[in-house]
Amino acid sequence: MLSYRSCRIEKRKQEPKPREVQNVGQSRMYQRIDTAHHDASFVNNQSNVAPPCDGAAHSDWLSLHSDDLIERLQAWGADLDAREAELNHRAAMQDQRERQFRMTQQAIIASLKEKQLAAETTENELRRKARQLAFETS
Helix, strand or coil: CCHHHHCCCCCCCCCCCCEEECCCCCCCEEECCCCCCCCHHHHHCHHHCCCCCCHHHHHHHHHHHHHHHHHHHHHHHHHHHHHHHHHHHHHHHHHHHHHHHHHHHHHHHHHHHHHHHHHHHHHHHHHHHHHHHHHHHC
16 A cells, blocks of 8 residues: 555545425425434444544645546546547448448449349340241241
């Protein structure tokens, strides 16, 4: 544990969200519901209470805490930048795949049209020859 964390600071407990109570008029009224209070045994137990900090220790703690926060925020920012770069890379790769698929699909469609046209031409030629043979043999 870091040295600046020698003074204990209690986190505030999350307050429940206020419930909205509809009023007859246009204005809204909120009803606040607090959490239960600590029982007396917790308050009287001195082992749970951190020793009070003097001013110098508090300023040192605050300085070290701010440095720690800055370091964590910078690491978080670097992580987010790396994740954003990875997402951009993946999006670019997906766009490239889609573009390649469209080009392949267009080439296949064009090839099929050419083959269909050639097949129709061959079919017409075979029908013409079949008619010609039918007239020659009769």
